Amino acid sequence: MGLTSNKMLVVAVLLAVLLFVGTVWFWPRLARPNWRAVSGRIGLLLATQVVVFASIGLGANQAFGFYASWADLFGQESGQGVVVDHDAGGTGGPLQVVDTQQVDVSGGARPRTGGQIQKVDIVGRRTHIATPAYVYLPPEYFQSQYRTRTFPAAAVLTGYPGTAEALIKGLHYPQTAHELAKEGKTQPMILVMMRPTVAPPRDTECVDVPGGPQTESFFAKDLPEAISAHYRVGRKPGSWGIVGDSTGGYCALKLAIHHPETYAAGAGLSPYYRAPTDPTTGDLFHGDKELRSSADLMWYLKHRPGPDTSLLVSSSRQGETNYKETLRFIDLVKAKKPTRISSIILDSGGHNFNTWRREIPATLQWLSGRLSDR
Template sequence: MGLTSNKVLALAVVFAVLLFFGTVWYWPRFARRNWRAVGGRIGLLFATQVAIFASIGLAANQAFGFYASWADLFGQENGQALVVDHGVGGASGGPLQVMDTQTVNVPGGAQPTIGGQIQKVGIFGQKTHISSSAFVYLPPEYFQPQYKARTFPVTVVLTGYPGTASALIKGLHYPQTAHELAKSGKMQPMILVMLRPTVAPPRDTECVDIPGGPQTETFFAKDIPDAVRSHYRVGPIPTGWGIIGDSTGGYCALKLAMHRPNAYFAGVGLSPYYKAPLDPTTGDLFHKNKTLQSRADLMWFAKNMPAPDTSLLVTSSKSGEKDYNNTLKFIQLVQANKKTRISSIILASGGHNFNTWSREIPAALQWLSGRLQER
């Protein structure tokens, strides 16, 4: 049973409850003042506390998608997420392979023409040789005969770090939200490409082209659009392409829209930060390259570099978000350059969590829809 399995969580909760009542029941038997009794009391308390914290940890991991598997949790996930044929064009003749399909959790979702479809895919970067798995949401219109000649705008959706792509479906409900908004006429039908920014696990590359290392910015700016275009009916680059993410994914989305406006016409940062951290999870991202390090600082970029022709949306909360003041500063810097368009969602309160982002995602998708074009 996997780390994110409901059965694992249920067993952990049941075990914690049994240990709690067992401790209450057997406590009188360990009331004596000898080493066996003291050891028994310590053992019962320790086991109960471990079981309770394990239950809470499993529940939190399911809610926020920190780790995808036991190997990921214990730091053993150190290989690429996808095994592909690295021959010319890959095993399927292209850089994108469909590995599985699943229904969308909406009424009538079993039929693609009603609910759309989620495809699990493998993407092999022809330029960077980075490989990653992703989930692609195709709206119902993609399968309807009257739209067979139509192309659709695309939004790349990124998790935070470490994150799991499945959390974008199960926790943040991106496909369901996109389906409901399009059905009600609040946004145009849109393809979503959902994945985590951790494409060189377990390293947090912060979507940086690392000197002598993974070229992750290029992977997101060049390889992903090329791979998706090779397989699906998608809108023109860049006017048909947007990118959105939360936390680390939000930083990546803003940076890609600013650095690569020829790839993304709009970028949304949900609770983003504005400067790549340097810590044990990232390692040395810049190898003393001050120019590269400065460009990765979005405040510096907005102040010192030519304004890119792109649209940005940032979100924050007056209470609960530590980067609220930085967000206001970033908005002012972008406004001053006159060319880059910027919008914001500022909540009265809301923490750095799924609940807050779920409140912002519908408005953010509508905002993206209004800026992206089909062919």
């Protein structure tokens, strides 16, 4: 059974209940003051607590999408896939659709009514990074009157660790985009949902790691190119935006700031503003001071011309550790024309899915107003 399967969670909960009942039932028999009885009591208590905590962990993982599989949990993820050379003599292309699923909305079984989510495998032409993603196509994409129309697109990134499925099941991006467009609050958009971690289990922080994964180049060049080659996405500047939470929020801001020619708008929900270095990232910079400085968004904006892009940041007065830093970032960007800055500041809200779900509708409306469909 998979780590995220409902069966696994049900089995863990049932086992916890049975162990609890068994502990209560057998406790009188294990009350004797001998080593066997003491060992029995210790064993029952230990087993019950382990299974209870495992049940809580499985439930939290399902709710927040931290890990996608057992291999991912234990740091043995090999999901980079096989790099396929797609030169002229090769077969296939940079993007392959491997599965489709309906959107969880009324009429979702019909793409013309509910749109469609396609699971794809992407191979970067320049970076040769191979990674899966989910592409949400709005209902208009399948309607005959829009058959020649192009659509704006937005890359949507999770935090670290995180799963792309959590953007669908936990944060409800496709459902929210569908409802907002149906109500006329946004234009129909294509959403490309994925992890910022394209070299799992390593957290690359969207950095072009010297001698390692060229993650920034993948998101700045390869991803828009692969999506635009397969789907009807606007090709003029201003057709692409990017949004993410936590690590994905940092990446979204960084990519919009470093590559305004690609991303006309970048939204960071509960972002931070400089790439950390820790056991999950490894050595990202290999002594390259310029690369390290560029990964600090505050430094970059202080020492480089203001990029022609729109930025959105979010935080909470209570519950978020980035609040004061976010205010400093807003003040810094306000002085860097032609860069534009907007914000969502909640009175309270933690670093979690519930907070981000409260911010996503306004974020998608903001993003829609800054993207072109041509």
